[in-house]
Amino acid sequence: WTTIINTPAPQLNVALDTALKALGDSDKQLKGCFVEGTFTTRNLEPKDIKMLVDEINKISHKQFGEEKDLIGRVYEYFLKEFAVNATKEEGEYYTPHDVVQLIAAMIEPFDGTLYDPCCGSGGMFIQSAEIVKAKQ
Template identity: 30%
Template sequence: MPNTQINQDDINKAVWGACDTFRGTISPDIYKDFILTMLFLKYISDVYKDEYKQLVKQYGDQPELINAMMAKQRFVLPKEASFWDLYDKRHEAGNGQRIDMALHAIEEANGSKLKNVFQDISFNTSNLGAEKQKNEILRHLLEDFAKDILNLRPSRVGTLDIIGNAYEYLIKHFAAGSGRTAGEFYTPPEVSDLLATLLDPQEGDEICDPACGSGSLLMKCGRRVRENFNGSKKYALFGQESIGSTWSLAKMNMFLHGEDNHRIEWGDTIRNPLLKDASGNGLLHFDIVTANPPFSLDKWGHDGAA
């Protein structure tokens, strides 16, 4: 594979082009979850593969040491669960089932970090047509993400921002095609930038978005801290999101932007607030609270907020 540094426009075009696999088969509001999840899987697989090669180069005659060090990676990939394992078997029947099993195994192997993140996404769905058609669609998807341009290993990508930006690029384009429902998971960057500037978060702040969607507003606040305090990551991001699939997007979005110091809960903030203190009885307090909630909702839980 080429060692030339990837640029943002190239990766954006490549991941958006992968959507052609689904166009004409299912609507964008459904296939967005397939594309975004596959980007996440491809990235963590390329990182894992890159790290393994580096360790083999250093400790090639110590397989037990290599395995022990791989078990401490940021994300652990069980056997047969990486993107490349799935790609190697793409011509066999059962692509949908294999991908689902791989995602489940990754959840299990990474404990609380990825718990339930993939539970609302199934590649083995009848939405993709009969078994033969579904298998072909998923084969094309795997081949799209296996292209050289989407070689996402760290030594080629450089900064994690490029991957995170590509994820945001996809979310933005999916939102543009979703019309009224876009507000459920997306805040335009102009709005996020303005709010982050006005709030001016400081080093050490704990920042909360109780209607966080895909997490873009929280991450803009985090970026503001880094820009103003010499790259400091001494801050914490908290959020809650009521829609399961959108909560999953937020979790993956955080990780792809390197925002590991986060706590994003899944549930209705008004009816079932989950950002509670250590006692479990009181709500957490934050230095900054910001949100762009779905203002168009009629039944938003005001009757239970008293």
Template identity: 45%
Template sequence: MARAANKPKKEISMEEALWKSADKLRGSVEPAEYKHVVLSLFFLKFASDKFETQRKAIAEKYGEKFVDNVAFYTKDNVFFLPEISRWSFVMENAKQDDIALKIDTALYTIEKANPALKGALPDNYYSRLHIDTAKLASLLDEIDKINTGDKENDIIGRVYEYFLSKFALAEGKGKGEFYTPKCIVNLIAEMIEPYDGILYDPCCGSGGMFVQSMKFVEAHHGNKKKVSIYGQEYTNTTYKLCKMNLAIRGISANLGEMA
């Protein structure tokens, strides 16, 4: 009897692979916490990749003696990262028992070195979760595969939006607290046509309204500098998500202080 042909394995997307890695944390972390665990690490990877690209450019243009000059980074909206905050350092120590503490230290140091990130990053978060080292290392390996420099395919936007929507669905009740479906914020942006002036969202969640509004301005060849963004968010963890989301996209906003 003829042997049945083997069905080709279905390829999963990068976003799905990341979600599966996050799901391995089940037992150590509640699904509602996945977004904070994953997106903070994703932010660290993104910020570090951008820093390394800028560092290389500075060395080539001005010489090695200027690579630790903070001003050469901030002028191009790049966060300066001390050595212990860099992704390469984290990955070198990914299998160590104290990796959670090293991640917390990396995030704390980034925030202290960059005033624009005040209140954006989790404080002593990974140490408090007591995640199994092997599970955390596996998640780090998946995030390490992401090419954050792939601007053409908007890797940053894809991962962030996928995870926010996925987390919202996983949480169910109260999911609108931090995520409003993309189609809705797109519609709002089209209606208000935010070419200039003040854009204010009193319940800004993770900042989707701001992101889509800036995309609208770009799509219509407008000037983003003509738009001033203001927002408020009551929930501290969601406030942090918003600040990270906007920082990843290079969007400046005044969100006030945490509640």
């Protein structure tokens, strides 16, 4: 991470793709999980990538207290923020956390099989698991 945050903006897309490739190569569980060229094949402004890296670098585990799914919460935050600016033509769809939480409560997922045909980030499954855990 130190290498990433210290990389100048114009080289950041290559540094991020190199880091993702290294992660995939070093851990067989992660092999194939990252799209090759995630940052270099998109027309992203270097300053925008740098701003994103700088924002992520501000995240402290202490801010989340006992949060068990820090990466999931950060992912959900970015998904929500970027979905606000997306259009339906871009193929970006996002169901807000509160709506998913309401739907999960309404279906009362205590037995049987949970099927989410539009699963994106897996929010319905996570919320259903939280409801089951809370109700024991």
